[in-house]
Amino acid sequence: MTVNRPLPDPQLLLQLDALRDKAMAAETLGALAFSMANDLYPLLPFHQALVFEQGKVGFELLCVSGLAKPSEDSPYLVWLKRASRWLAERLTEPGPAWLTLTNAQPPEDIAEGWSEWWPTGLWCLPLHANAKRLGVLVLLLEHPPAPQVFQQLDGLVRTWAYCWAALTRRRQRGRWRPSRRQLLLTLLIGAGLLLVPVRQTALAPAQIVSRQAQIVSSPIDGVIAQVLVRPNQPVEAGTPLFSLDETTLRSRAEVLGKEVAVADAELQAASQRAFDNPQSKSELTLLQGRAQQRRAELAAVQAQLRRTQVLAPAAGVAVFSDPNDWLGKPVSTGERIMHVADPAQPAMLIQLAVADAIALDAGAEVTLFLTAYPLNPLKGRVLETSYQARPGDDGVVAYRLLASIDQQAEHARLGLHGTAKLYGGRVMLGYYLLRRPLATLRAWSGW
Template sequence: MNEPFPPAPLLMYLDALRERAMAAESIDALAFTMANDLHAVQAFRQALVFAEHGRRRELLCVSGLALPDEDSPYLVWLNRASAWVAAQLDSQTPRWLARDAVEPPADIAEGWAEWWPAGVWCVPVHAPDGRRLALLLVLLDDPPGEAFATVLRGVVKTWGYCWWALARRNWRFGWRPSRRQVLIACALVALLLFVPVRQTVLAPAEIVSSNARIVSSPIDGVIASLAVSPNQRVNAGALLFSLDETSLRSRVDVLRRQVAVADAELTAASQRAFDNVQSKNELTVLNGVAEQRRAELAAVTAQLQRTRVFAPENGVAVFSDPNDWIGKPVVTGERILQLADPGKPAILVHLAVADAIALDAGDEVTLYLTAWPLAPLHGRIVETSYEARPTEDDIVAYRLLASVDDAAGEREHARLGLHGTAKLYGKPVSLAYYLLRRPLAALRAWTGL
């Protein structure tokens, strides 16, 4: 006999199920309609939807629950029960599992008796290529009718196609690795942490001269004028700057008068010494006073001659804004400017204490100038400071001096005063040490361990 044709309302509702599946925008939305919308045509205790990821299954939806509690004893048992149920399906056909007809493991049987009814209808959902994507478990007291199971096959195929399409669309964002892939990735990361890498650090730097001569103030005074401009080339003997001569000229005039007075007193005493014994005794004292006044006059005159400072050799005058110096009081030995040789450039690096790594003379340095970012300068460290000192930016840093290689085209960009960022290369270390050096240093500084 031919099977009775399904009633029209059932066919219309199954068609509505297909439309809802096609309208789902995500796998979670599809799982929700699979678990809940079937209840209108087939009453059940509960429906569970599992997504299959290789040998691992993930519970996506439980009918009647918005957000299952993953720590509940029921869901913990479901993880074990779903693995056993999935192993009982050897084809794409749905299967009815009755509690009295199968022999599950003891822990599965105990939970079945507590939480599940007499049977479970297992509906596998497959992709068009035959790969199983999901598993729908419908908890029933009695097996579903043969006619209902037959007409539901078309809906199950629609679920499989929609699931497969959504998985492909969301592959880039929704891919979840398997446990084996996670372990392999962790092993690779662990091996990468032992890969040796060159330890590097970045620090601000500038171009200076390796042969620079400091020009300082020869006496105490006030800067009257600067005869040169910053970065101006000067020849040996050229006037660099002048100190104010007003006070020294006044002292010279006063001392000249004092010398004249001392000489007059000495002459008068010499004339009185012919007939006055007391005047003879004053000659020695007056002569000493006159010599003292002449010595003071000679010293002040010598200082007056040193108020004009000349260049001791050829070079480039390196100093700050002239307006910062004119009218400024200076003391003997205070640096006013530098005479640098532009033909002997060097790299001056200020390495902050927080970024300091182990560096030795001869280690490589690469300088990326702000003015020439595509033409880096290369060199090697020739000098390192033992003590860190504050810089002009109030950063405690070590001072390092590096040479500039004679490579073609590099020295033409090494102009005095240019700034940039230097990359310093230290000794090879493991990648783990390279990444965790600063966090470990901060942790030890904070904990004191």
């Protein structure tokens, strides 16, 4: 006797066929998961659908029905991460499973969240390919589905699994992973490159100075009254550079001049009295010494007055800052005011930081890249280096190096700044790259 089974509803077949078409048209795994979580609702109404991907440890949430991108810090998703780990351990069979609080018996923390966020049961539809679980679709339902429902959805679930496996392979093909042979070959090439000899170099700030520069300092204590030259102005030997205020010295000279006149008058009067008064003869020596003392003091003040006008010691260029910075400023004897530099003998003044210092041979090569002329570097060689590093104006402890400029360049003007590249001996590329990290490691570890 033949049993006639009822044919499926044509409308159901059309809907299943449309879902298969959407699955086949998905270009990414996220698009496929979104279709699985949302497009099944017309056929099987549910409270919520969750799509998980099988990870190394447990399930990883891909999509939640009704949400384009769930908020990761919501309390529900925080609890759902814990629940997914428990669910991955609970689902061991390849077929669909109906789980409730009664038959699943979850832990206490999972059961509390289940009672708060989930309905009575979970219908879990695992997706497999080549005996490997790819993921799972979890439908939150109040009642278990009828047995014929899975028969109707079995073909759709297989289509989802096939598309999932294809998209996963495509994603894995996009990630290139080298083979062991390629890794070994890369390591050998890298090790060989580290042994290649290269020229050791270092970069340091530098400026152009003169090899023949004389310091012009204040000859006496006083106040600068006038600066007679401009910065970088050419001067000749004997050209007035600046002058000090003479008011105090002239007043002192006038007072001493009167004191000299008084001392001379007292000496002359005592000399006249000495003919008749023997006691006046004993005062002559004292008065004569006092007159000489006043004359010596007057001569000293007059000498200081002549030194208030400071002249250029040699021909060159006056190198100093803004004249307004010096006008009215008190200065002491020997305080540096400016330089008189010879522009015909330029040189490089290099400040090599201690952290960047390298071993330099005598006459090491130097290339200076000026900020104003970056395409016209200047070549030279190291002339002298400081024995001890000292902190500069910027607080960086550095060695002071002086280097020559080989060619006569018009743009080698005094005061220009740039970056100097110093060339040392040849070392291996590995040492060149790891020198500073190794020095830092030794300073930190003491090894």
